[in-house]
Amino acid sequence: MFKNFWYAIEFSETITEQPQLFVIGAQKLVLYRTSDRVVHAMSNRCVHRGGSLAQGTVVNNCIVCPYHGWHYQTDGACVKIPSNLPNAKIPIQANMPTYPIKEKDGWVWLFLGEVDRAEQTPIPDIPHFHDRNLRSIHGEFHWQVNYERAIENGLDFAHAPFVHAGAFGNPDAPEVGNLEIEQSEWGASATVFLKPSPPKGLWRFLAKVDRADVKTRTGFLMPNLTFLEVFLPFGSLVIWTAHIPIDEHTTVSKWMNFRSFFTGKWADGDAYRRTIKIFQQDRPIVEAQSPQVIPFDLTAEIHVQADALQLQYRQLRRQLVDLGCLLGMEQG
Ligand code: FES
Ligand SMILES: [Fe+2]
Numbered sequence: 001m002f003k004n005f006w007y008a009i010e011f012s013e014t015i016t017e018q019p020q021l022f023v024i025g026a027q028k029l030v031l032y033r034t035s036d037r038v039v040h041a042m043s044n045r046c047v048h049r050g051g052s053l054a055q056g057t058v059v060n061n062c063i064v065c066p067y068h069g070w071h072y073q074t075d076g077a078c079v080k081i082p083s084n085l086p087n088a089k090i091p092i093q094a095n096m097p098t099y100p101i102k103e104k105d106g107w108v109w110l111f112l113g114e115v116d117r118a119e120q121t122p123i124p125d126i127p128h129f130h131d132r133n134l135r136s137i138h139g140e141f142h143w144q145v146n147y148e149r150a151i152e153n154g155l156d157f158a159h160a161p162f163v164h165a166g167a168f169g170n171p172d173a174p175e176v177g178n179l180e181i182e183q184s185e186w187g188a189s190a191t192v193f194l195k196p197s198p199p200k201g202l203w204r205f206l207a208k209v210d211r212a213d214v215k216t217r218t219g220f221l222m223p224n225l226t227f228l229e230v231f232l233p234f235g236s237l238v239i240w241t242a243h244i245p246i247d248e249h250t251t252v253s254k255w256m257n258f259r260s261f262f263t264g265k266w267a268d269g270d271a272y273r274r275t276i277k278i279f280q281q282d283r284p285i286v287e288a289q290s291p292q293v294i295p296f297d298l299t300a301e302i303h304v305q306a307d308a309l310q311l312q313y314r315q316l317r318r319q320l321v322d323l324g325c326l327l328g329m330e331q332g
Contacts, residue, residue: 189219
């Protein structure tokens, strides 16, 4: 994992005043809202006896440990120890680590790294979230993989005819044309025209389904976002996915899917099933990749022209390693 980035970690609507356990990089945090609707992130392990704050409650905008009821303010300071007699002092060490956290574009973002750099570090834009012509659904999947293999899977054009034959992959046209790569400061995308597979299910009933090549754009934004944009003859489909490293070998990928066609609620189930099906097709393949962690040596695996976007990812990753941005997290 890399430090000094905002990580997309959760859908905004999921966080409530009910404290919630959240694990990233084997570190346990508690996420919760105060009555002003602001989201907060604190270490989950109570400094008193290691109680799990996620089992606690929010009272007067303090998180209250379930074990002995210590109250912690949003800045982590303990302000009440119920067992203390009125003249007893609160130990100054009774302070919980907190983390910068914000909400933007439907996501909750957590900053990991040097806290004083959080404010100057931009949070990526997800413009589709604000487009009222798009219908959105969201979900998540859990894979026993390192998150970077999941990211690279999202950047991989050449696997579609093999892994997604019968969905959008066309086994009769496995060639990947030249990738048009666009770079941004901490990301890149690639556009390519792919031969479509014959439409199935609901999509067969769309008025004008032609067999023109489908413009497809996919990309990543460091540290943990990928997106896929498919320009179908009848509209566009965009999937943003945040890949959250739970530990070295476990990833939760949370996705938001936006579509400009079939924008009624009635089609949500179909859109959901299609998305899940694709991810389920990928899962056994990615879980079986070895080594689980992508090699840091760029020459350790072989790259061909269709892998150009993954290579961009590996190069940026290499750059971050060279800049000393690898994040070491305490287990807790
Ligand atoms: S363990 Fe949290 S208050 Fe005692
Ligand atoms: Fe895939």
